Amino acid sequence: MYRLKVLLIKEWRESLRNKMVLFGVIFLPLILVGTSVFMLTTGVAAEDPIAQVVLFNTSLMYFMLLPAIIPLAIAVYSIVGEKEQTTLEPLLATPISDTELFLGKALASVIPAVLVNWISFGLFLGVTRLLVGGFLLQTLTLPWLASIFGLTPLLALFSVGVTMIVSSRASDARAAYQFSSLAILPGLVPLIVYSSMKTIVDMRLILLEAALLVVAGAVVLYFAVKLFRREQILTRWK
């Protein structure tokens, strides 16, 4: 656990000095929160409570997408960055275990993604309550809350797993980013469906989605773990 902690701290320290990662982790959520609040408080919506409810519920979907997007930025640079800097071999030459390495890389992406998402969600609710009024928060249903607090960690894990697999074969961060985005898309389809059906959404749908994400995440993580073995990294990774 000690080495895992050491690796996590190093990953975050590096991420904080990477502008691309910082943009994905900090600015993107801020932009989404800002845009959502702007839409709720300007134009036709500002004078129409029904339109505000619709827009508010649509905005909530951003907080389902963020945990899939944020870890992508961190994981891509965390893995492809190691390749670009040729730091993988010195790292693998230390006594760190394959499991510690895998968990370190995965958690370095998942933890900030989930935390930033929840903080952004809180910020969005706070600013909305302040500028629009508390009535919108009353429309927040249990399925939504269950999605944001229960499903998003699963989504982040799925996203990280996919990114790790893609990144192991990519030597260029941009290419890895693009391929990972495409590969994560199937995981987001249930969300889109969910969003379009949100008027009839209930906890059963959330549980079904959770089950799908658990299965998909397990499959993806199984392959990612297999790829994250010393021997594989040194001999098979591009």
Added chain:
Amino acid sequence: MITANGLTRRFGEITAVDGLDLHIERGEVFGFLGPNGAGKTTTIRMLSALIAPTSGSATIAEKTLGKDNRAIRERVGVLTETPGLYKRLSAWDNLLFFARLYRIDRPEQQAEKYLKMFELWDRRNGLTGTFSKGMRQKLALARALLHEPKILFLDEPTAGLDPEAAKMVRELIESLRSKERTIFLCTHNLDEADRLCDRIALFKSRLLTVGDPQSLRERMYGRRTVVHLANPNPGIEGQLDLPFITKTEWIDGRLLISLSDPETENPILVRKLVELGADVQFVSELKVSLEDLYLDLMEGNHVST
């Protein structure tokens, strides 16, 4: 300190390392020489427990490869072909990260010790992305030494460095010589190997030969005396009926004579040449460069001994 028996590594159809047998003593500086693609890096990776051999066995720092891989990695230091430093981190953060991965008792003290030893202390807070190649290589060497490994694997430590930086790294390696530390040095630089290594191995997927540089030369070429004559007289070598001479040949007007003990046999040889009417100008020992030896072995001009 390092023993390998029949160590083999295959990648599909390709055999990168074929039945390597090695024994390296504690405190030895061992040069591992071979062309690109000879399997040197694969050998280092196997011996530092990074990849598993396809067959064969090895003991590194009294630990068994395969069984005690983590313990091996704790006991060896590896300088990879490229420095592999985190460019967005400072020299200090780079060393501290690795010191903590090795669970060193006082990581800060150890990082400070090596930054000072390698004259990087003043630049400790600088991002390594801004460092020169020589500085990066020094820092990578410091990283490899942080946990005071018993065995140090150096993969092309001076490759790509300018002559000044290369000299600096060579001096550092020289300063690391100790009875307690074994150094396994992979290099293309034959002069470097000649100067630094107690023994060298020539390797091209399999071990071609191993020994100290001087005895290798003698084993391959014997000892040869070059005689410069004022009036080269082809045919004179036929009259040299001395029993210790094993071979004679003319090269660029000089007489090349192979013998086994020049210290005692040269005076007899010179007397004989004078008796035969030769005007001897100079007599010297022919020094075969490690490069000649290397090229001959790689081109298959000599059979392994």
